[in-house]
Ligand SMILES: Cc1cc2nc3c(=O)[nH]c(=O)nc-3n(C[C@H](O)[C@H](O)[C@H](O)COP(=O)(O)O)c2cc1C
Ligand code: SF4
């Protein structure tokens with residue numbers, strides 16, 4: 470049995486979980502191919518999906534939903550006749566509408582969801598950065614064990630699927646209204662509009678082009694060895710994270726004044742934040 474896991478990961482949380490799931494799958498004797506979505510994003514999905522028996526999709530949660538780049542990629546999936554897949558996401562606070570949206574999108578095209586699971590990851594959203602949060606120590610050993618078991622289950626579920634059983638297939642529940650409402654107010658154009666603009670420190674920029682190469686939305690063009698940002702950006706800020714010179718400097722401070730209000734919805738996070746500050750900056754996924 471051949472399993473292909475395609476994951477998107479900016480700060481390694483989803484990668485770590487994908488690796489643990491792959492381990493679980495191999496433990497059950499199946500062959501696993503782990504694919505970093507950033508390396509294949511420009512290829513047509515048909516070509517990448519190939520003839521694997523089971524597909525796994527791994528993604529972080531961005532803005533209460535699937536990252537826009539992954540959503541757009543899933544929209545290009547081919548229609549199939551009953552092909553099985555599983556889904557996993559890493560998140561810091563709220564999973565939002567990620568699972569249900571993906572299932573809604575792929576179900577129409579004949580993809581059958583065997584199972585889905587969420588795993589806590591270290592929170593990578595820059596807007597929250599001065600306030601470390603409870604998820605700082607994740608994914609921890611517990612999440613990894615959960616992921617390995619999840620991987621093992623997928624092999625068993627695939628055997629049932631192959632034998633014609635369908636009654637165990639998963640259907641993610643509709644997300645709570647408050648999450649759906651937040652997602653509704655965060656379409657790509659709005660996320661783009663409310664987030665801080667890019668400021669390039671031209672003294673620091675060495676014109677290496679890493680930002681343009683890593684951008685999931687191909688929203689950066691290099692002109693005269695300098696990055697130029699376009700409107701297609703989905704504000705994932707991977708370019709900022711990957712710039713070795715810290716030359717990309719959006720003005721996060723003005724934005725944080727707004728975000729702190731959201732943060733107050735989760736008082737526990739604020740309560741523990743001071744104690745976790747130290748742990749946060751030492752976490753291996755911190756960049
Ligand atoms: C732009 C952005 C938006 C995010 N939005 C959410 C969110 O709505 N809910 C949540 O729980 N986590 C959110 N996060 C945190 C990520 O989901 C979490 O850190 C995830 O584990 C990152 O996975 P990765 O390390 O594989 O990239 C966001 C992170 C980024 C960068
Ligand atoms: S990654 Fe940084 S240094 Fe390299 S081109 Fe982009 S902004 Fe300049």
Ligand code: SF4
Nearest residue numbers: 684702703705706708
């Ligand atoms: S320009 Fe930067 S923030 Fe925008 S989509 Fe590309 S990597 Fe993400």
